[in-house]
Amino acid sequence: xxxxxxxxxxxxxxxxxxxxxxxxxxxxxxxxxxxxxxxxxxxxxxxxxxxxxxxxxxxxxxxxxxxxxxxxxxxxxxxxxxxxxxxxxxxxxxxxxxxxxxxxxxxxxxxxxxxxxxxxxxxxxxxxxxxxxxxxxxxxxxxxxxxxxxxxxxxxxxxxxxxxxxxxxxxxxxxxxxxxxxxxxxxxxxxxxxxxxxxxxxxxxxxxxxxxxxxxxxxxxxxxxxxxxxxxxxxxxxxxxxxxxxxxxxxxxxxxxxxxxxxxxxxxxxxxxxxxxxxxxxxxx
Ligand SMILES: NC(=O)c1ccc[n+]([C@@H]2O[C@H](COP(=O)([O-])OP(=O)(O)OC[C@H]3O[C@@H](n4cnc5c(N)ncnc54)[C@H](OP(=O)(O)O)[C@@H]3O)[C@@H](O)[C@H]2O)c1
Numbered sequence: 001x002x003x004x005x006x007x008x009x010x011x012x013x014x015x016x017x018x019x020x021x022x023x024x025x026x027x028x029x030x031x032x033x034x035x036x037x038x039x040x041x042x043x044x045x046x047x048x049x050x051x052x053x054x055x056x057x058x059x060x061x062x063x064x065x066x067x068x069x070x071x072x073x074x075x076x077x078x079x080x081x082x083x084x085x086x087x088x089x090x091x092x093x094x095x096x097x098x099x100x101x102x103x104x105x106x107x108x109x110x111x112x113x114x115x116x117x118x119x120x121x122x123x124x125x126x127x128x129x130x131x132x133x134x135x136x137x138x139x140x141x142x143x144x145x146x147x148x149x150x151x152x153x154x155x156x157x158x159x160x161x162x163x164x165x166x167x168x169x170x171x172x173x174x175x176x177x178x179x180x181x182x183x184x185x186x187x188x189x190x191x192x193x194x195x196x197x198x199x200x201x202x203x204x205x206x207x208x209x210x211x212x213x214x215x216x217x218x219x220x221x222x223x224x225x226x227x228x229x230x231x232x233x234x235x236x237x238x239x240x241x242x243x244x245x246x247x248x249x250x251x252x253x254x255x256x257x258x259x260x261x262x263x264x265x266x267x268x269x270x271x272x273x274x275x276x277x278x279x280x281x282x283x284x285x
Pocket of ligand 1: 007008009010011012013031032033034037054067068069070072076090091092093114115116117118119120
């Protein structure tokens with residue numbers, strides 16, 4: 001790689017650019033429709049030039065990251081005149097290399113490198129990127145280059161097929177985005193006993209971290225704790241009654257998740273078939 005450039009230098013572009021430059025990769029160009037973003041990137045990466053257009057950057061770089069929002073990747077790929085032999089990659093989890101078809105048709109090598117992680121701000125992305133798992137959709141020679149990048153970031157890589165990307169990204173969305181949603185609703189409920197959501201979040205941090213710790217170190221299904229794992233029907237009945245009274249719109253979500261928890265309890269072996277049948281009736285009601 002002689003010159004690596006980034007089109008779109010928000011959270012993910014900045015994290016890749018800064019860490020790769022620190023590891024000695026030739027990060028040499030940045031372009032963003034927000035000039036202040038390009039300027040910030042260039043301040044963080046010594047020797048990096050700012051380009052006003054994607055075309056100007058692509059004319060100078062032999063390895064281009066398109067790290068714009070997902071919806072824009074295809075437009076950028078279609079509107080640049082690429083040079084044969086260039087490498088063009090994006091970091092989207094939901095899109096495959098199909099979105100880079102215009103670059104591929106121009107003789108470029110294309111690939112996807114998706115950091116399986118969550119980046120809520122530039123600072124958080126700088127902290128979270130190293131050590132991530134990266135899913136790669138590419139063939140040689142790009143695959144080899146992407147593996148080198150992952151190694152430099154102390155990450156792990158997994159290879160994905162183009163046709164699996166949508167389901168893969170749905171899985172990541174459930175694990176990450178909808179986890180936020182669950183914690184949001186769980187901590188919002190505390191307002192009914194006069195505890196603010198921020199205090200509830202603070203109070204829940206040990207149980208949230210303990211839960212992740214159990215998933216990592218105990219694993220499924222044995223990590224499951226709580227009333228469903230114990231077959232505690234009366235507790236679940238009390239939960240449903242309380243939710244019906246205070247936050248009825250959460251009852252369908254509570255019941256749906258409860259039903260999906262039954263197989264984990266059964267697999268763990270602490271939930272009996274008889275209790276599971278009682279719970280299934282209660283949660284299906
Ligand atoms: N954030 C995450 O947690 C995460 C995790 C894994 C993968 N990814 C992937 O990483 C990629 C980048 O996401 P991100 O979170 O870094 O997004 P981001 O923080 O919004 O950064 C994207 C940057 O690209 C700019 N941009 C928009 N259109 C452009 C164009 N035509 N030319 C040049 N720059 C343009 C945006 O400006 P505006 O703000 O004005 O649009 C923004 O500054 C996406 O493919 C995303 O799916 C994100």
